[in-house]
Amino acid sequence: MASDRQRLAILISGRGSNMAALLYAAQADDCPYRPVLVTGNKPRAAGLDLAEAEGVPVRRLDGRSATFWDDLDAALREAGADFVALAGFMRIIPEDFLARWAGRIANIHPSLLPRYKGTGVHEAVLAAGDTVTGASVHLVTPELDSGEILGQVEVAVLPGDTPERLADRVLIAEHQLYPRVLSAHLARFTDPAWIEAQVAARALALPETSARTSHGAPAWHVGAKSSGKLFAILSVRHHGEEAIGLLVKGAGPEEAADLVAHRPELYFRPAYYAPAGWIGVRVDRPETDWDHVAEWLRRSWRACAPAATLKRAG
Template sequence: MRVRRKVGILVSGRGSNLQALLDACADPAFPAEIVLVISNVAGAYALERAEKAGVATLTIPHKSYPDRAAFDAALDAALRAAAVEIVCLAGFMRLLTPEFTRAWAGRMLNIHPSLLPSFKGLHTHQRAIEAGVKLHGCTVHLVTPDLDDGPILVQKAVPVLLGDTPDTLAARVLEQEHQAYPEALRLLAEGRVTVTANRAEIA
C-alpha cells in the first residue's frame, strides 16, 4: 500500500482552494492527505471547511507575536509537530520569512491568480485587463524567498473576454485554480518534480 504524504495547509480567508484540496485528498487513492489546517485569522471560514472534512485545525494569530520571525517559528513548530511533509499556501495573506521558505524549500506550494511571471502581487485581474492581455490564468509554483516566484509546476489559462470585469475574470480563473492546485499537489506528492536552475521538470 502506497504511503500518502502528509500535508499542512496555511489559510487566511474563505478557503475555496482549500476545499479543492480537501475534495481531492478525500479520495484514498490520492497520494497526499491533509493532516492540519492553520489560519492566522480566528474565525476564517476555511477552518470551518477543514473541520467539516474531519481535519485538525489550529489558529495562530500573527498579531500575538512580536515579529514575522517569531510567528513563522510558531508555524514551523506546529507543522513539524503534525509530521507535515508538504505545505500548501491557500489564500495565506502573510509574507513568509526567507528562513521559513528555505526550511521548506522544495516542499511548499503556492497558487497565484496570474500566469507568472506576469502580474506578481495583488490586483492581478484588474492589471491583466488594463494591460490588454488576451490570456490570463493561474500558476502553482514552489515557494522561494522572493514574492510569487519559484519553479512553476502547473499553469491554467483562460481567455480575457471583451467586457470582462475583474470579478468576471476572477471567477473564471478560480475555476481553473481548483483544478490546478490538486494537480500540482499530486505531482509533488508522487515525487515527480525535479528542479534544475529554477525550472521544474515533471517526470
C-alpha cells in the same frame, strides 16, 4: 496507498476555497497526499470551520502574535507535515522560515507567471488588453512569486470582463489546477522510477561506475566486473521495510546504530546488509537532500572502489 501518502499541511487566511479543493481531491483512492493540518494567520477564518467539519485537524493561530512564525513552524512539525500548500495565505513568509521548509512549500497564483506577480493581477490583465490569463502553481522562494513553476492553466479573457468576473473564472480554474499539479509533484517522491533516476544520475557521475542489479534491486558497481564491488543499492520496501532507501557502505555497525538513534526519520538498519556495515538512507520524502545523498554515494564509492580506481581518480 494511504500509508504512502505525503502528509500535507494547508495554510489559509480566509474562506479557503482552494483548501476545500485540496481536501476533496484527497478523498480519491489514488491521491498521493493526505491533509494532516489546516491553519493560518487568522484564528476565525471561515475555512478553518470547514476543515474541522471535514475532520481535518485545525490550529487557530494568531498572525498578530510576536511568536507566530515559530508557533506555525511548531504546529507543522507536530502534525508531521511533509509539504505545505498555501491556499489564500495572505502573508509574506520570512526568509528564515522558508529556509526551514526549502522546496516544500507551494502556492497558487492567479496569473500566468512570470507575468503579473503580487496583487492587482486581474486589473493589470485587463489594463494590458490581454486575451488570455490563467493560474500558476509554483514553489515558494524568498523572491515573490518567482519559484519553480510546477503547472499552469489558461483562462480566456472575455469582452466586457471586470476584475471581479475574471477573478471568479480564474478561481474555478485554480480549483482544478491545484490538486492535479500538487498530486503530480508529490507523487514523484514515492515513485521508485523517479527516485532511481535521481540516484542513478549521481551514482553514474562517479568514476568507473556502472548500473547493475542486486537480487533484483537497482544497484551501482565501481571498477571492473571481475574486481569491482557494489557501492549502492536501492531498496524499494524490501524485507518488510516501509521506506524506499539507498543502501550505502558506512564505517561499520556502530556508526549505523548512532545514525539510526539520532536521525530515525532519515536512517535505518537494512535487513541482511547492516551486519556488513551498510546503512539505509531514506530517499522517499519531499525533504530529501540530494546533495546529502550524493555525498553518501561518494563516500560509499571510496569505501568500495578498487585501489587502482582510486589511484586513477586521484
